[in-house]
Amino acid sequence: EIVLTQSPGTLSLSPGERATLSCRASQSVSSSYLAWYQQKPGQAPRLFIYAASSRAAGIPDRFSGSGSGTDFTLTISRLEPEDFAVYYCQQYGSSPRTFGQGTKVEIK
Amino acid sequence: EVQLVESGGGLVQPGGSLRLSCSASGFTFSSYAMHWVRQAPGKGLKYVSGISSNGDSTYYADSVKGRFTISRDNSKNTVYLQMSSLRAEDSLIYYCIKGGGSGWSALYAFDFWGQGTVVTVSS
Numbered sequence: 001e002i003v004l005t006q007s008p009g010t011l012s013l014s015p016g017e018r019a020t021l022s023c024r025a026s027q028s029v030s031s032s033y034l035a036w037y038q039q040k041p042g043q044a045p046r047l048f049i050y051a052a053s054s055r056a057a058g059i060p061d062r063f064s065g066s067g068s069g070t071d072f073t074l075t076i077s078r079l080e081p082e083d084f085a086v087y088y089c090q091q092y093g094s095s096p097r098t099f100g101q102g103t104k105v106e107i108k
Numbered sequence: 109e110v111q112l113v114e115s116g117g118g119l120v121q122p123g124g125s126l127r128l129s130c131s132a133s134g135f136t137f138s139s140y141a142m143h144w145v146r147q148a149p150g151k152g153l154k155y156v157s158g159i160s161s162n163g164d165s166t167y168y169a170d171s172v173k174g175r176f177t178i179s180r181d182n183s184k185n186t187v188y189l190q191m192s193s194l195r196a197e198d199s200l201i202y203y204c205i206k207g208g209g210s211g212w213s214a215l216y217a218f219d220f221w222g223q224g225t226v227v228t229v230s231s
Contacts, residue, residue, distance in 0.1 A: 035217035037153075044203055044224055045153065050217035057219075088153055092217055096169055099153040 002027055002091050006100035012108040019076040021103045023089035028069045030093030036065055036074045037088045039102075045088060049074060079105070110134040110220045112204045117225030120194055124229070128189040130204030130222055138162070138182040141207030141214060144189050146200040147224075156202070157189065158212030167212050172198075194229045201226050 003026040013019055023034070032052035037045035047056045049065035052072055062077040076083055084107050089100040116128040130142070144156040157178040158167045166178050177190040187204060201224040208216020 031215075033215050033217075037218075044221035045218075046221070047217055047219045050219075056217075090153075090217065092215060095167060095213060097155045099155070101152045 001096055002029065002094060002098050004089050004091060004098055004100035006087075006089060006103045008103060009101075010104045010106060012106050013079055014108045015079050015081055017079050019074075019079055019083070019105055021074040021076075021087055021089075021105070023067075023072040023074070023100050025070040025072070025091060029072070029091045032068050033091060033093030034065075034067070034072050035090045035092060037090065038083075038085045039088065040085045048087075076105075081107075110206060112206060112220060112222035114202065114204045114222045114225035117202065117227045119228045119230065121231050122195060122229055124194050125190070125192040126194065126227060128191065128202055128204075128225055128227070130187045130189075132185045132187070132204075132206065135206065137185040139210060141210060141212045142178075142180060142187040143205040143207055143212065143218065144178065144187075145203045145205055145218070145221075146198075147203070148200050154200075158207065159187065160212050161207075161210035165212060191227070194227075196229050199227060199229045 005024045007022045034052045036049035039045040053065045064075045086102045086104045088102045111133045113131045143158040147153045159178045175193045180187040203224045204222040205218045206220040
């Protein structure tokens with residue numbers, strides 16, 4: 001099973017600042033089958049990034065994903081008020097699909 | 109518009125059983141695998157189970173193998189999760205998810221999620 005470790009656990013930033021979230025895998029993620037999800041309180045997760053760097057439908061271009069192998073990054077270029085939430089990475093290249101423990105982006 | 113609506117959650121005693129249902133609409137249900145993922149409130153996400161589009165192939169996480177059974181009825185556009193021998197640690201939110209291909213192992217991210225149903229295992 002591939003273990004995904006996200007860092008930091010919490011990111012305290014102000015609107016307009018840049019956010020950089022990390023996801024590290026215990027072994028190489030096949031063909032960059034790595035996704036990022038956003039979750040807000042009381043809501044289901046929402047797909048933001050798939051295949052490490054492709055934005056899902058309707059996701060603004062201030063969100064970008066990068067990385068390969070074991071190291072992946074989600075970058076939010078300029079935080080908007082609606083971006084403060086928890087973000088999870090997931091690998092779906094091998095079974096079982098696994099998720100990271102999440103990074104909370106909170107308002108400073 | 110894709111819609112997934114879970115139901116069947118509730119309070120059950122340890123050792124008891126519960127069947128979750130997920131009613132799907134807005135897509136050709138019989139063409140897609142379906143999955144269940146669970147989450148403790150405010151905690152991380154864990155993959156539970158998946159089923160192929162025709163129901164012939166299934167997958168279970170080790171933590172639920174032998175206790176949970178996933179099935180589907182393509183005539184009713186519904187996927188089920190039969191849970192038995194429930195434990196306190198099964199007290200979680202259960203999400204139904206549309207797969208991206210016909211096989212449960214198809215390499216797609218999870219693009220459509222239901223709103224979840226809460227299971228509480230307690231005496």
